[in-house]
Amino acid sequence: MSEAERAGRDAVWIEKYRPQRLEDIAGHEAIVNRVREYVANDDLSHMLFAGPAGTGKTTTAIAIARELYGDDWEEYFLELNASDERGIDVVRDRVKSFARTSFGGHNYRLIFLDEADALTSDAQAALRRTMEQFSDNVRFILSCNYSSQIIDPIQSRCAVFRFAQLADDALREQISHIAAEESIEVTEDGLDALVYVAGGDMRKAINGLQAAAAAGVTVDEDAVFEITATARPEIIEAMVENALDGDFTAARATLDRLLVDEGIAGGDVLDQLHRSVWQFDLDDEAAVHLLDRIGEADYRITEGASERIQLEALLAAVALDY
Ligand SMILES: Nc1ncnc2c1ncn2[C@@H]1O[C@H](COP(=O)(O)OP(=O)(O)OP(=O)(O)O)[C@@H](O)[C@H]1O
Ligand SMILES: [Mg+2]
The missing domain is CATH 1.10.8.60 (Helicase, Ruva Protein; domain 3)
Known part of the structure; x- marks a missing residue:
């Protein structure tokens, strides 16, 4: 996305308030300090940014480009998305032509490759070769949610930065x-x-x-x-407590209300359950038991099972066992 496009979407607050400088990035002090060292020495290695959505990976990459290249940063910064269906060949071609365009006094340019974990291992192997081939004048910043999905030969060539959920x-x-x-x-x-x-x-x-x-x-x-179509935490808690008390009917009625009346997605209810387990007033045994069931339901839903049936089964299991 070009700067003009970013600015043109001023009405969108995530863009309007995207920090432009490293020092304005919230949280991540350790990451920002490390990055600043690299920038100060104008000595970037390839980097791998790993972490959950919305924590500042893209923001940090752009802030680095601004620090290095100032107002002209867009000339030296190429943003690619690995999950675009165009495939690794297109990525390679774009890298090639970007790396070969003439240089305005800077030793290297930056390529930000988003969703690098969407590439197959074969594509990553090809990417690795491309990284080597152009390492004289291009530095890569790869971004992914799960670094475990990135092949070792790439990881070992990158400085790895782990972006945690924001506090x-x-x-x-x-x-x-x-x-x-x-x-x-x-x-x-x-x-x-x-x-x-x-x-x-x-x-x-x-x-x-x-x-x-x-x-x-x-x-x-x-x-x-x-x-935001989010269930109130206290309603989720009441639902779990009903189930723990063996009152499946009440628990199920609450679940119905959330899914049908309030239109909340089953996956979100499960996610909220997961995030709140330790905030509920449950003894350890109950919490562990519940977590176990949540893990089971999550896996099944990922495999394609019905969210609603899985959530009901979860409540039923909790109600039966206690
Ligand atoms: N650490 C942060 N400090 C301040 N604002 C942030 C931070 N992280 C994210 N934001 C805000 O959220 C928006 C999205 O962040 P960003 O695009 O950097 O996320 P991301 O980590 O790249 O996520 P994804 O994995 O979905 O690509 C930014 O435009 C900014 O407004
Ligand atoms: Mg991003």
């Missing part, structure tokens, strides 16, 4: 900052809800804020949970 404080601070800039009133419980909904994903937090702000005057808990 609640970092999310809170950035949300408050944006709300102030946009003159949006956000209540304390609204902030808590946004942080909860985000689950460490800054993009989710900001999009949640923008959607809730568009819907009403004040952003509070109700607005956030409704607009």
